[in-house]
Amino acid sequence: MTPNGPVIPGAVPSAALRVLVVDAQIMRRQQLRFLLEEQGVAKVSLAEDGAQAARILASELLDVVFCAWHLPDMTGLELLPVLARSSPNHKLPLVLYGDDISPRQGVEAVKQGVLTLLRAPLSKTQVRQALAVLLG
Secondary structure, rough: EOEEOOOOOOOOOOOOEEEEEEEEOOHHHHHHHHHHHHHOEEEEEEEEHHHHHHHHHHHOOOOOOEEEEEEEOOOOOOOHHHHOOOOOOOOOOOEEEOOOOHHHHHHHHOOOOOOEEEEEEOOOOHHHHHHHHHHH
16 A cells, blocks of 8 residues: 555555656646556656756656657757756656657667657556666
8 A cells, every 4th residue: 555545466666756747748647647656656746848847856856757758848858958957856767758759769868868768658567667677
């Protein structure tokens, strides 16, 4: 049992995680919030663009960011330098997702330090696997 209710069988033990979801589409933000909470994540903050994400990063202590590849004001990959400048979140892992990330873009993202790439639309299994990578 977590503060958010029962943990789904097979869920990653992630009750203490604090996650930021950055996506321009409200339905995808809400869906990812649901999937994360279903895995037992304690706190999910939401941002609709890079600027809002930067404000949240400057004011909240977080453990990981799930970010769409395309945002209104930048790409998800361009969020990496924002993470590096944010205190206390300067070494925060970034999970990028999208439905049109090319192999070349994926290689570049991993080279730049992205934790993992996911294909949208996101599934419960993908979210569970990304959390497992994070928690090692």
